[in-house]
Amino acid sequence: MTDIKTLLERARAAGVMIATAESCTGGMVAAALTDIPGSSDVVERGFVTYSNAAKREMLAVRGETLARFGAVSEQVAREMAEGALAHAPVQLAVSITGVAGPGGTELKPEGRVCFGIARKGIATKVETVEFGALGRDAVRKAARDHALALLLGALSWAHLLRDRQ
Template sequence: MYLFSDAITQLATDVIQESQKKGWYVATAESCTGGLIGGALTDIAGSSAVVDRGFITYTNKAKMQVLGVKAETLKAVGAVAEQTANEMALGAIRKSSANIAVAVTGIAGPGGTADKPGGRVHLAVANRDGVMEHRQMDYGDIGRLNVRLATVTTALEMLLKAAKS
């Protein structure tokens, strides 16, 4: 079975096409998806004209070292939070040639807590002017793979919206 659905493939194609029309580069900063967003984008022929780079920052240490997420942020709100996703997206912009970047951090499951249940994901899209959009998604306890694929879909939708703006 192929990992990406037709819907994900179409979204990724649309992101590539819209970004290419503007001459834009895209970057990803991924935690819970582990590179799947970048994988969906680079699965599209011609993506090398648009995809600048992807950062897989699974640990807090990586988020700080690679993307510049503040230790204070992680201590105050943790990895799965709006501010963390925003800092990840801004870090991806700073550390790349991208015009737009998407960041995701969440709990794919199983597990979680009452405050941060399994299936909760924070996504942020940023450009060179700052954070454009944040979304908190509560996909629920739908299984690790399904949370990750739902996150890819949401991330691509957010990138497409940013590319069309």
């Protein structure tokens, strides 16, 4: 698992506040971040948007995006991350939406998880990871760990840029 203390230290050093927008992980990323004492100076909030209605209401994910691409899509992950950035006083947001299982479909199999990473002033990045049918608990933990790694990567890049100036 990502070194969360390092992640928090880098956010602190860069003056970056973080928000999470989670669906299939149900708040596991926010919980992992806030398990560390002192995290409140960089973790601003977590949005748990398990339903499509919550995604629309809390993060301004467009109904047409949900209808056209489905909740488990890079398009929705992008809108979730950008919505978290827009609805919280933060500079960095990560989003997760996926099929933890059991089940899934041929088009959206168990273990497919889409991620978004949004940062003020930088284009939002999205990606899909196929974790496979590992079982609900393992998919959720893998998605949590991947999201933490995305945050650390975004902070590492920001830290390097700041050091060059």
